Amino acid sequence: MILAVTGGKGGVGKSTVALNVAAELDAVVVDADLGMADLPERRGPDLHDVLAERADPVEAVDESGVVDILPCGRTLVGAKAAEPTALVGAVEAVERQYGRVVVDCPAGMSADAGLPLLVANRCLLVTRADEFALPDAIRARALARVLDAGIERLVLNMAGESPPVERVRSVFDTPVVTVPRSDAISRAQRSGRPVTAVEADGRASAQFERLAAVLLPD
């Protein structure tokens, strides 16, 4: 299974959702934000090296943390040397070895946001319930549709007390899962860990479990 986590706008929590869902699914998370990576760095080869044919995608997967991760480099030189289209083969190679892959997409509508949706069969659309994020999520949804990545759920992230679930559901015509704004999530993300490693019985953990159950029936 290859699941893309997309959303259009930056800062809505795509990387947080990708890391936490990957933890629930026991999947490898691929940081596909070639220009501005968000997921933790690890030692050793990264996605820039893989896309420049300097490293094997499977060997670049780091298993030293709570979640297996194919990290992305941080340098402009590395981003320049990377061949974006090679992402497709790299993600497929990781899927063959590990079975489940979650791809954290960059913001925007450029090819680096499109290519993960091309290789993925399914995706999660992450947004916040605000006037800036929602229009971008609509554009990201259009891109996911064109590239045939089935939208499994809309994740309404950093949700407050009474998130507009019904309205968002009717606009997007997609089932909605909310993830509450949570200190535990922020603390966990800062240390590159899923929230279950920090607060296993909290509401945020429960919502990521729900998402995983949707993605893996039985």
Add this chain to the structure above:
Amino acid sequence: MPTISWTQRRENGVTLVEAVIQSTTPTGPTAVTLESRLSGPVWPPRSEGVPVAGWDGTRYETTVEGESRVAVGFASPAEPSEPPIELVESAPATGMEDEESTDTDAADVLRALGDPTPPRGAVPASLPEESLPTATGEAENTDDGR
């Protein structure tokens, strides 16, 4: 067999070739393959930096619908020669090929959405190729100031 007509001209050291392929069958699409006869590399038209679909080296594949025509153009640093382009293959297009052409691939995504890699001008030019981070992380030990 469809017919081909062409023009070519030389501008600023570049030969520009234009061709029109006219179908001669009343119905049904015809798959055609064209090949440059210039003695130099072909510079195909590009969309967002990626050659448009159909080009493979000096050959271009396309489909002409019945009783209609398609145009193709390319550039080359080679001197003009006659003919600059020829029709090398033509066959009734089958449904299989139609299906294939509607499949999106990674190059299509790049063509439609644009290459996301940073522009050359944004990348520090002083870093030699060897100092790129390598699979073994050796770059961390180079003295390039990072």
